[in-house]
Amino acid sequence: MVVVPSQMGRLNKRALLTQLQRLGTASRADLAKSLGLSQPTAGKIVDELLELGAFEEVAATNETPGESQGAAAKPGRPGRMLRLTRSRARFLGIQLGVTQTSLAPLPIGIGDTGEDSWPMQFRTPRTPGDWVWQLEKMAAQIEQKSFWGILVSAPGLVDEQKSEILYSPNLHWTEKARLPALVRQVWRAPVLLLQEERALALGHHANDPSDGDFLLVDFGEGVGGAVMLGGRLFAHPLPIGGELGHTPVPGNERVCGCGAIGCLETLVSTRGLVKSLAAASGNMARNWEALEKHVAQHGVVPWLARSLEATASVIAGALNVLGLRRVVVTGTLNELPPAVLSYLKDAVNRGTLWARFGEVKVEGAPRRRKAGLVAAGIDRFIVPVGDAELNSP
Numbered sequence: 003m004v005v006v007p008s009q010m011g012r013l014n015k016r017a018l019l020t021q022l023q024r025l026g027t028a029s030r031a032d033l034a035k036s037l038g039l040s041q042p043t044a045g046k047i048v049d050e051l052l053e054l055g056a057f058e059e060v061a062a063t064n065e066t067p068g069e070s071q072g073a074a075a076k077p078g079r080p081g082r083m084l085r086l087t088r089s090r091a092r093f094l095g096i097q098l099g100v101t102q103t104s105l106a107p108l109p110i111g112i113g114d115t116g117e118d119s120w121p122m123q124f125r126t127p128r129t130p131g132d133w134v135w136q137l138e139k140m141a142a143q144i145e146q147k148s149f150w151g152i153l154v155s156a157p158g159l160v161d162e163q164k165s166e167i168l169y170s171p172n173l174h175w176t177e178k179a180r181l182p183a184l185v186r187q188v189w190r191a192p193v194l195l196l197q198e199e200r201a202l203a204l205g206h207h208a209n210d211p212s213d214g215d216f217l218l219v220d221f222g223e224g225v226g227g228a229v230m231l232g233g234r235l236f237a238h239p240l241p242i243g244g245e246l247g248h249t250p251v252p253g254n255e256r257v258c259g260c261g262a263i264g265c266l267e268t269l270v271s272t273r274g275l276v277k278s279l280a281a282a283s284g285n286m287a288r289n290w291e292a293l294e295k296h297v298a299q300h301g302v303v304p305w306l307a308r309s310l311e312a313t314a315s316v317i318a319g320a321l322n323v324l325g326l327r328r329v330v331v332t333g334t335l336n337e338l339p340p341a342v343l344s345y346l347k348d349a350v351n352r353g354t355l356w357a358r359f360g361e362v363k364v365e366g367a368p369r370r371r372k373a374g375l376v377a378a379g380i381d382r383f384i385v386p387v388g389d390a391e392l393n394s395p
C-alpha cells in the first residue's frame with residue numbers, strides 16, 4: 003500500500019490517541035518516545051488534538067511523576083501532562099435495550115469506571131414516535147446540548163455501515179424505524195449505530211488492550227456474543243455474528259423471539275432462567291431475586307446444570323472453530339453466586355480442544371458498553387482510519 007502524507011498524519015494521530023488512552027496521562031515527550039515519533043511531529047499532532055478538544059492539559063503532580071518529568075519541568079515551562087478530555091462530554095451515549103433505554107453524556111477520556119452506570123433511563127416504548135417523545139423529555143434534562151456524535155447501542159442484527167437494524171427478535175419495531183433519523187429529530191449531530199455486544203467487546207478491549215483475542219458472551223434479556231481477533235472486532239459484510247443465543251439446544255421446546263424453537267437464550271436469558279426456576283419450584287418463585295437466593299442456598303441444581311452445560315457446548319463450539327482460548331462473560335450471570343461461572347468454566351474446558359493442552363480462561367467482567375461506544379466514536383468521528391490501513395505494515 004502506498005502511504006500518502008495525509009494518510010500518515012491520520013495514522014499518527016490515531017496512534018497518539020490510542021497511546022494516550024493506554025497511558026492515561028503522559029507528557030508530550032513520553033508520547034513521542036513511546037511511539038518512536040520525533041518530538042516536533044508528535045508535538046504538532048498533540049497541538050491539533052488539543053485545539054480540537056480531544057486532549058486536555060493537566061498540571062503534573064508529584065503523585066504521578068512521568069518518566070520525562072525533568073524534561074517537561076525545565077525552567078520557564080511548567081510540567082504539563084496530557085490526557086484524553088474528561089472535563090467535558092463529547093458524545094452522547096444511548097443504550098437502546100429491550101425493556102429500558104438509557105442515556106449518558108460521554109467524555110472521550112472515560113477511564114475505567116467498572117460496571118457501567120446509566121443514571122438516565124426510561125421504559126423502551128413500543129413505537130418509534132413514543133421513543134422520540136421520551137428522548138425529547140430526556141434531552142430537556144441534559145444540560146449539554148451539542149455533541150460531536152450520538153452513539154447508539156442496539157440489540158439485534160445491526161448493519162453498522164448503513165446504520166440500520168435488519169432484524170431484532172426482541173424489539174421488532176426497530177427493524178422498520180430509521181433510528182438515526184429518529185435521534186436527529188432530537189439532537190443535530192451525526193449518529194452512529196453499534197450492535198450492543200460489539201460495543202461491550204470494544205469496551206472490554208479498550209480497558210485492557212493487552213490481549214486482543216477473546217470471545218465475549220453477554221447474558222441479559224438475550225444471549226449474544228462478539229469476537230475480538232488480533233485487537234479488531236471480527237466483522238463480515240453480512241452483519242450476523244456472535245449470535246450464540248439462537249443455537250438450538252436438543253430437548254428444549256421453548257419458543258424463541260426469533261420464531262425458532264429451542265434456542266439457547268430461552269434457557270439462559272434472565273427470563274429463561276427465572277422460567278426454569280418457576281417450573282422447578284411449582285411456580286413458587288418467579289423473579290430474579292428468588293433465583294439468586296435459590297442458587298445461593300442450593301448451588302448449581304440439576305436444571306441449572308443442564309442449562310449451563312448447553313451454554314458451555316455452544317461456547318466451546320465457537321472456541322474450537324475460531325481457535326480462541328479466552329471467554330469474557332458479562333451481564334446477569336455474574337450476579338449469581340460464583341459457583342455458576344465456575345461450573346460454566348469447567349464445562350467449557352471439557353468441550354474445547356485447547357483445554358487438552360492448556361486452560362481455557364473463562365472470566366467474569368463488568369459491562370463496559372460506554373467505553374465501547376466512545377472507542378467507536380473516536381474511530382468514526384475523530385480519526386477515521388480504515389481497517390486495511392491499520393492492518394498494513
Ligand SMILES: [Zn+2]
Nearest residue numbers: 248258260265
Ligand atoms: Zn432464537
